[in-house]
Amino acid sequence: MFEIEIKKYLEGHGFEAFKPKAVLFDMDGVLYNSMPYHAVSWHKSMKRFGLDMKPEEAYQYEGMRGVETIKLLARQQWNKEITDEEAANMYEEKSNEFRQCPKAEKMEGVEDLMRKIKADGLKIVVVTGSGQKSLLEKLESEFNGLIHRELLISSFDVKHGKPNPEPYLCGLKKAGIEPWEGIVVENAPLGVRAGVAANIFTVAVNTGPLPQKMLADEGANLIFKDMPSFRDSWDKLKENWVNS
Numbered sequence: 288m289f290e291i292e293i294k295k296y297l298e299g300h301g302f303e304a305f306k307p308k309a310v311l312f313d314m315d316g317v318l319y320n321s322m323p324y325h326a327v328s329w330h331k332s333m334k335r336f337g338l339d340m341k342p343e344e345a346y347q348y349e350g351m352r353g354v355e356t357i358k359l360l361a362r363q364q365w366n367k368e369i370t371d372e373e374a375a376n377m378y379e380e381k382s383n384e385f386r387q388c389p390k391a392e393k394m395e396g397v398e399d400l401m402r403k404i405k406a407d408g409l410k411i412v413v414v415t416g417s418g419q420k421s422l423l424e425k426l427e428s429e430f431n432g433l434i435h436r437e438l439l440i441s442s443f444d445v446k447h448g449k450p451n452p453e454p455y456l457c458g459l460k461k462a463g464i465e466p467w468e469g470i471v472v473e474n475a476p477l478g479v480r481a482g483v484a485a486n487i488f489t490v491a492v493n494t495g496p497l498p499q500k501m502l503a504d505e506g507a508n509l510i511f512k513d514m515p516s517f518r519d520s521w522d523k524l525k526e527n528w529v530n531s
């Protein structure tokens with residue numbers, strides 16, 4: 288198990304060895320079960336501007352910077368190019384809506400997984416496209432001893448959001464590692480695309496309603512149906528690189 292996937296990854300990128308030293312976690316839909324609230328907030332707020340965004344589309348566009356998503360919707364539905372400023376104002380409405388939602392729960396199994404990762408001597412990095420200050424500020428205290436501010440990349444650190452590889456490349460740099468020394472954990476198709484484009488071994492955990500095929504099509508190296516499944520497979524995955 289996993290031997291074939293690791294071999295495929297190495298061959299696909301022309302790397303000699305897979306030696307993970309850090310795991311790079313996405314935030315929404317990975318650390319927190321926040322996506323249902325984001326989906327509803329997107330739908331409600333865009334409706335006010337006359338834009339239609341079905342809750343399931345929020346999952347499809349997840350990972351993209353909010354402003355870019357709004358500009359894309361305007362292009363599709365209004366046939367026009369809106370300014371960054373207009374889009375930013377509209378995004379503010381979405382953020383307000385999200386702030387009124389109940390607090391998102393931590394994803395089941397993710398803290399256990401992080402403890403295993405830490406015990407195995409790997410660093411934990413968070414790479415999110417979020418600019419939701421309310422969530423970002425609490426990360427360190429909510430994942431006490433597991434997440435550290437200096438290993439956090441948010442929308443404030445990058446010019447290009449996912450699916451551009453920049454956020455993950457920035458994560459590698461902050462951790463001081465090469466692509467074959469990292470593992471990306473993502474739930475969204477565009478996030479998977481970003482991890483793959485950064486040449487990092489990318490694990491997709493399908494915590495939302497999208498078909499698994501969408502994650503496979505973006506090139507995910509491994510796909511799990513939920514976080515507890517990934518947690519329970521961690522030791523097996525580790526055996527494979529330790530012995531390779």
Ligand code: MG
Pocket residue numbers: 313314315316317349350473474475478
């Ligand atoms: Mg996500």
